[in-house]
Amino acid sequence: MIAGVFCLRKNPYSVRWCRFSSGERMPFLISVTSGLPLESPNYWITAHRRALGMQPNTLFNELRSLMHLYLWADLRGIDVSERLRDGVFLSLSEIIDLVGFCGRYLADILPELEQRRSNVVALVNRRKRPKEDAVQSGEKRNRLTVIRGFLDFTSADHLSELQKWPARWSVYDKMRRECLDRMGKYIGAIRAPNRDDVGQKEGLDPEVVKRLLAIVEPDHPDNPFRPEVRFRNYLIVRLLIELGIRRGELLGLYVVDMALSGAKGTVTIHRRPDDKHDDRREKPAAKTAARVLPLSGRATELLHEWVVEYRSKLPLARRNPFLIVTIPDGKPMSLSNINKIFQAIRKRVPGLPDELGPHLLRHSWNDAFSEQIDRKGNISPENEIKWRKRLMGWRSDATAQHYLRRTTRRRSNEFLAEIQEGLDIRMGDEGDDA
Structure with a gap:
């Protein structure tokens, strides 16, 4: 069953979602003309990338990148498979x-x-074309990395069929390695954008977080939402701030993932890549590891009130297990609705950053975690890394660096200030004899 489509107008290719009876979702690169999947890209996705444990949304994005290889080939009159x-x-x-x-x-x-297919290329070439904008270097590198991975896998499959003919195998292997090596060098030469810290995403200042929490309180006079959704939206913002979870993790939560019997409850973040209950077009996904997180007393109270007093009264809420649902119908909330909540906050509440969004709150959570570690003063760097990884669901130490720019800047600036103060003291002791 087709569940969704990524297709620009007049694009000869599209990436379409299929959902199987098991609940598994898979994207496929489709030729719009024939309506059929492209054999080699979809074999690569199903036999190789999915086997490596790639999430469906990751596969979707990889096929979008691979689409550029086929668009380029069409413009240049090249048959990739041949x-x-x-x-x-x-x-x-x-x-x-x-x-x-x-x-x-x-x-x-x-x-x-389109112009090439309309046989007006000669006319177009005689015109002075406007300068085109370029995508960010990171996106360009991602596209080429995906294309190289596809060429690597597909050519390795063809190479394996030539084992009976050593001479042909040797020639094919030499050409294959030369092509892949050249592509690898060009990919490696693409510089990452903003290698320094200037302009990079950082968490919000603590005062901004306090202001945000205050404004989304249901009874705040500057609350930007209509009355019937204020409580739910306050709960959403509070959980994102307190837990540091992704928006996809929040929208993937079931009601039964909450343990709210005590004064302070817990929430379990699960990975459900093939959820039969989820028929949303863009399915929220937990990219990080499963884990159990504690809830504050206030968050526990809010969740209990939401489930008992609000969610239970929505007509369609009983037909799905998801914690966060739409109002007034009770359907599972979409990722775009989460974005609209923050868009409304940015638009209607002056003084908040233009980049305010769910992911920025994840950065802010990591800054708050670091400040708590600093206040404790007796936590080893090893334990700081271990605890942060578990709470965030990360497997790699390197991932933490992406979320620590503000903390790193603060700590390094404080250290520099101490050095400068020490220099002032020593220079003062030397007197003015020089």
């Missing part, structure tokens, strides 16, 4: 061209493709 089957691969000039192509927006590519 090139890989015959071992011709891509020349150096074609690789350079593809690298530049992957830095373009689809909105710029599709008109050129």
Whole structure:
């Protein structure tokens, strides 16, 4: 059953969601003309990427990146499957061209493709075309990395079929390695945007977090929401701030994931990649590890009140297990609705940052965690990393660095100030004899 589509107007390719009877969701790269999946990309997704444990949303994004290879090939008159089957691969000039192509927006590519198919390329080439905007270097690198991974896997499959013919195997393998190595060098040369800390995303100042929590209180005079959704939206913002969880993790919570019997309850974050109960077009997903998190006394009270006094009265809420639902019908809330909540806050409440959103609150949680570690004063760096990873659901130590820019800046600036104070003292002791 088709559950969703990613397809721009006049794009010859689309990425479509399919949902199987088991509840599993899989994206497929489709030729719009034939309505059929492209064989090689979808074999790569199902036989290789899914087998490595990639989440459906990750597979979806990878197919969107791979789409650029086929759009480029259409514009250049290249048959990708034929090139890989015959071992011709891509020349150096074609690789350079593809690298530049992957830095373009689809909105710029599709008109050129339409013009080519309308046989007006000569006329277009005579015109002076406006300068096109380029995507961020990180997005360009992601696209090329996906394309290289696809070429690597698909060509390895063809290579395995040539084992009976050593001479042909050797030639194919040499051409394959040369192409992949060249692509790897160009990918490695793409610089990451903003290598320094200036302009990078940081958590909110504590005073801004307090102001946000105060304004979304249901009875606050500046509350930006209509009365019937104020309590739910306050609960959403409070849970994001207190737990530091992702919006997808919040929207994936079941009511039964809450343990609210005591003064302070708990919430269990589960990974449910193939949830039969979830028929949302863009399915929220828990990218991090499953874990049990404690709730504050206030959050426990709010959750109990939400479940008993509000959610239970919504007509469709009994038909699904999800904690956060829409009002007044009770359907599972979408990711876009979460974004709209923060959009309303930014638009209607002056003085809040323009980038305020669910993920920024995750950065803010990590800053609050670091400040608590500093106040304790006796926590080893090893335990700080271990505790942060468990609470955030991370498996890698390196991930934490992405969320610690504000804390790192504060700590390093404080250390620098101490050095400067020490220099002032020593210079004062030397007197003015010099």
